[in-house]
Amino acid sequence: xxxxxxxxxxxxxxxxxxxxxxxxxxxxxxxxxxxxxxxxxxxxxxxxxxxxxxxxxxxxxxxxxxxxxxxxxxxxxxxxxxxxxxxxxxxxxxxxxxxxxxxxxxxxxxxxxxxxxxxxxxxxxxxxxxxxxxxxxxxxxxxxxxxxxxxxxxxxxxxxxxxxxxxxxxxxxxxxxxxxxxxxxxxxxxxxxxxxxxxxxxxxxxxxxxxxxxxxxxxxxxxxxxxxxxxxxxxxxxxxxxxxxxxxxxxxxxxxxxxxxxxxxxxxxxxxxxxxxxxxxxxxxxxxxxxxxxxxxxxxxxxxxxxxxxxxxxxxxxxxxxxxxxxxxxxxx
Amino acid sequence: xxxxxxxxxxxxxxxxxxxxxxxxxxxxxxxxxxxxxxxxxxxxxxxxxxxxxxxxxxxxxxxxxxxxxxxxxxxxxxxxxxxxxxxxxxxxxxxxxxxxxxxxxxxxxxxxxxxxxxxxxxxxxxxxxxxxxxxxxxxxxxxxxxxxxxxxxxxxxxxxxxxxxxxxxxxxxxxxxxxxxxxxxxxxxxxxxxxxxxxxxxxxxxxxxxxxxxxxxxxxxxxxxxxxxxxxxxxxxxxxxxx
Amino acid sequence: xxxxxxxxxxxxxxxxxxxxxxxxxxxxxxxxxxxxxxxxxxxxxxxxxxxxxxxxxxxxxxxxxxxxxxxxxxxxxxxxxxxxxxxxxxxxxxxxxxxxxxxxxxxxxxxxxxxxxxxxxxxxxxxxxxxxxxxxxxxxxxxxxxxxxxxxxxxxxxxxxxxxxxxxxxxxxxxxxxxxxxxxxxxxxxxxxxxxxxxxxxxxxxxxxxxxxxxxxxxxxxxxxxxxxxxxxxxxxxxxxxxxxxxxxxxxxxxxxxxxxxxxxxxxxxxxxxxxxxxxxxxxxxxxxxxxxxx
Numbered sequence: 001x002x003x004x005x006x007x008x009x010x011x012x013x014x015x016x017x018x019x020x021x022x023x024x025x026x027x028x029x030x031x032x033x034x035x036x037x038x039x040x041x042x043x044x045x046x047x048x049x050x051x052x053x054x055x056x057x058x059x060x061x062x063x064x065x066x067x068x069x070x071x072x073x074x075x076x077x078x079x080x081x082x083x084x085x086x087x088x089x090x091x092x093x094x095x096x097x098x099x100x101x102x103x104x105x106x107x108x109x110x111x112x113x114x115x116x117x118x119x120x121x122x123x124x125x126x127x128x129x130x131x132x133x134x135x136x137x138x139x140x141x142x143x144x145x146x147x148x149x150x151x152x153x154x155x156x157x158x159x160x161x162x163x164x165x166x167x168x169x170x171x172x173x174x175x176x177x178x179x180x181x182x183x184x185x186x187x188x189x190x191x192x193x194x195x196x197x198x199x200x201x202x203x204x205x206x207x208x209x210x211x212x213x214x215x216x217x218x219x220x221x222x223x224x225x226x227x228x229x230x231x232x233x234x235x236x237x238x239x240x241x242x243x244x245x246x247x248x249x250x251x252x253x254x255x256x257x258x259x260x261x262x263x264x265x266x267x268x269x270x271x272x273x274x275x276x277x278x279x280x281x282x283x284x285x286x287x288x289x290x291x292x293x294x295x296x297x298x299x300x301x302x303x304x305x306x307x308x309x310x311x312x313x314x315x316x317x318x319x320x321x322x323x324x325x326x327x328x329x330x331x332x333x
Numbered sequence: 334x335x336x337x338x339x340x341x342x343x344x345x346x347x348x349x350x351x352x353x354x355x356x357x358x359x360x361x362x363x364x365x366x367x368x369x370x371x372x373x374x375x376x377x378x379x380x381x382x383x384x385x386x387x388x389x390x391x392x393x394x395x396x397x398x399x400x401x402x403x404x405x406x407x408x409x410x411x412x413x414x415x416x417x418x419x420x421x422x423x424x425x426x427x428x429x430x431x432x433x434x435x436x437x438x439x440x441x442x443x444x445x446x447x448x449x450x451x452x453x454x455x456x457x458x459x460x461x462x463x464x465x466x467x468x469x470x471x472x473x474x475x476x477x478x479x480x481x482x483x484x485x486x487x488x489x490x491x492x493x494x495x496x497x498x499x500x501x502x503x504x505x506x507x508x509x510x511x512x513x514x515x516x517x518x519x520x521x522x523x524x525x526x527x528x529x530x531x532x533x534x535x536x537x538x539x540x541x542x543x544x545x546x547x548x549x550x551x552x553x554x555x556x557x558x559x560x561x562x563x564x565x566x567x568x569x570x571x572x573x574x575x576x
Numbered sequence: 577x578x579x580x581x582x583x584x585x586x587x588x589x590x591x592x593x594x595x596x597x598x599x600x601x602x603x604x605x606x607x608x609x610x611x612x613x614x615x616x617x618x619x620x621x622x623x624x625x626x627x628x629x630x631x632x633x634x635x636x637x638x639x640x641x642x643x644x645x646x647x648x649x650x651x652x653x654x655x656x657x658x659x660x661x662x663x664x665x666x667x668x669x670x671x672x673x674x675x676x677x678x679x680x681x682x683x684x685x686x687x688x689x690x691x692x693x694x695x696x697x698x699x700x701x702x703x704x705x706x707x708x709x710x711x712x713x714x715x716x717x718x719x720x721x722x723x724x725x726x727x728x729x730x731x732x733x734x735x736x737x738x739x740x741x742x743x744x745x746x747x748x749x750x751x752x753x754x755x756x757x758x759x760x761x762x763x764x765x766x767x768x769x770x771x772x773x774x775x776x777x778x779x780x781x782x783x784x785x786x787x788x789x790x791x792x793x794x795x796x797x798x799x800x801x802x803x804x805x806x807x808x809x810x811x812x813x814x815x816x817x818x819x820x821x822x823x824x825x826x827x828x829x830x831x832x833x834x835x836x837x838x839x840x841x842x843x844x845x846x847x848x849x850x851x852x853x854x855x856x857x858x859x860x861x862x863x864x865x866x867x868x869x870x871x
Contacts, residue, residue, distance in 0.1 A: 109613040110857060112670075117804075124840065190423075193418070195435070197407075197422075198436045198439065198483060245675070283685075283688075301672050
């Protein structure tokens with residue numbers, strides 16, 4: 001089992017590093033970039049959505065803030081997008097602080113609705129503050145490839161930037177999951193009262209996770225702007241927030257690898273559905289996609305990670321200690 | 334020497350309902366105090382007031398010389414008061430060990446030492462063999478015991494136990510009493526709510542009776558069980574005859 | 577602002593509010609009883625609108641007569657959705673409940689796109705353009721009819737919930753599902769009925785909106801956010817709240833659209849929405865704590 005695990009990890013690392021090099025096909029290279037990019041955003045979302053149990057439907061807000069901040073600083077003040085991305089992250093943290101104070105006490109669907117409204121307000125603002133944001137015509141970044149401009153002529157270069165972000169985020173998530181902060185987040189998700197009773201300042205811990213998640217999401221938003229070189233206020237759309245959440249949910253909420261696995265499944269799926277079905281009948285791709293989502297949510301509620309995990313669960317929970325307890329539980333309760 | 338926990342004229346109203354009326358009570362360091370009373374007497378409400386889950390409408394609660402009345406629950410816990418819940422609140426998808434680690438992280442920042450402390454607590458509760466079992470698959474009795482373990486892992490000076498023996502068979506009671514005695518011997522003051530009278534009389538140094546939100550009696554188990562008011566209100570004639 | 581203009585705006589606001597109340601009643605009923613926020617609510621409205629559109633244009637039915645088919649049609653539709661998608665999510669986590677209906681909304685929008693293409697279509701009949709002149713005050717007939725219907729639906733729902741055995745069973749289930757089950761109420765059946773009933777009301781709303789608005793596959797997204805705002809403002813689960821909340825939002829929208837750039841009016845009610853969530857998450861008429869029960 002151990003050997004299988006390391007073997008799989010080694011294959012994954014080689015595949016991740018060499019992946020886009022084996023093809024010249026621009027569509028396929030784009031898919032590699034998008035998987036790494038959405039995998040990173042979903043990993044960021046997972047901190048608040050998966051670990052802390054706050055079902056955000058407004059992460060497009062942070063994504064869009066990142067894109068707008070770095071692009072505006074680059075176009076208007078010629079600040080390198082590398083620094084602009086950090087600035088975008090800080091703006092996202094500030095906005096997360098504001099929205100966090102408002103929403104952090106809300107539970108379940110109410111939190112989802114409030115975060116959704118927040119992103120919607122930003123979308124309206126981006127459309128109407130045309131002097132700043134160029135309104136509905138969107139932001140266009142001139143193609144000027146240079147390291148300083150964070151613009152590259154090859155998709156492969158973009159891929160490695162996205163991959164670096166993704167790996168940092170996954171590593172950070174792993175580190176959190178085994179440290180005090182991660183235990184606290186899960187405890188709050190599982191039972192907030194019990195967590196408070198054990199000395200956990202739940203609001204503060206949740207707010208911390210929100211700020212971190214906002215920062216991480218905004219960085220990827222800046223990346224997206226430099227990669228596509230064009231975006232509109234629709235970057236704040238609910239569809240994007242829903243997508244981000246779905247990657248993590250389909251992959252496996254509150255797990256280290258789940259969000260990436262979700263992105264690796266769904267991003268190519270959407271791409272393929274669009275190219276094969278979309279031209280046949282408009283809407284059929286979305287129909288199949290939506291139907292698959294509903295089925296996945298109903299029948300694989302713990303995400304695809306839960307299907308893979310048994311392969312690795314060698315020594316963690318020996319069935320020998322587990323079975324009798326479960327039997328006892330059934331007998332007594 | 335002043336009391337570890339001092340309740341002075343504590344009152345809790347829910348709208349028109351006065352759940353706790355003018356309760357004044359001291360708990361001395363090292364004591365095991367049993368809190369008894371009929372259903373609806375306000376026992377759990379009083380616990381929740383002490384632990385910071387309810388705001389009190391009057392009075393003061395001082396722990397170790399510090400006012401903790403109307404402080405948030407997490408602060409009360411950090412000050413050294415830990416509680417269990419009458420209706421268990423497990424971290425369903427965490428293992429027993431992980432659940433207890435959530436508690437031990439309060440005094441141990443890094444995971445390795447929090448883990449060691451948690452294993453130690455599980456051993457004291459005699460549930461180390463259940464360390465890797467997820468909380469949702471434990472029996473109710475074991476879930477209650479896991480609540481004690483979690484609370485104990487925060488290394489409190491005062492432990493509030495809310496009906497942790499409910500559901501135990503008569504044969505299982507003595508074992509848990511031993512565990513509680515051992516916890517107390519380790520320097521933790523215990524205030525507990527319990528309905529199993531034999532257990533209360535066996536372990537408590539002192540018994541406090543709550544009735545209709547008011548303090549009805551306060552004394553040694555023997556004194557309280559002879560108190561005519563207590564007998565009338567709670568213990569019943571049968572018990573008086575037996576005692 | 578002149579008095580005449582004020583009255584004209586107020587009338588428009590109240591009528592718009594009636595529409596908003598109408599599209600929110602089904603949502604709040606379903607939430608109040610089942611504790612489920614139907615994120616596909618807007619698409620149910622869209623289905624109702626298309627059904628009405630089809631009946632009027634292809635079968636030449638009077639748009640108001642079409643309601644006789646649309647409401648039962650959506651009742652049936654709600655029944656099927658409840659059994660296939662909602663029932664399996666009862667008692668599951670928030671994630672499952674929220675995203676099952678989010679997925680459903682994607683499916684329904686796509687289905688509409690396949691069936692009707694992305695074109696925006698509307699009705700253009702004498703009755704949809706009819707106006708009433710009261711001196712200097714001018715109001716549209718479809719708006720008045722939608723408003724009256726909203727009041728009638730709310731009144732009928734009140735009587736149904738308050739005076740009939742089934743209605744009482746629904747209210748009991750809303751208050752405490754396990755106690756209701758212990759009293760012998762068939763809770764799954766009540767859920768099925770409630771969801772179908774809520775869907776029928778949403779369909780009715782769609783049918784009444786068709787003479788006023790155009791329909792397209794994504795029309796639901798325009799209305800669903802307003803419905804959420806109305807329901808949160810009025811109090812999740814409160815029918816009175818949906819009425820009052822709808823009227824308030826309608827009036828606010830009409831006046832703010834006059835005072836500031838209409839482009840910003842959606843931002844106004846989202847801000848109201850956030851303020852309500854902060855100040856009084858239970859809404860104007862909701863039970864305190866109801867915003868937390870869903871967990």
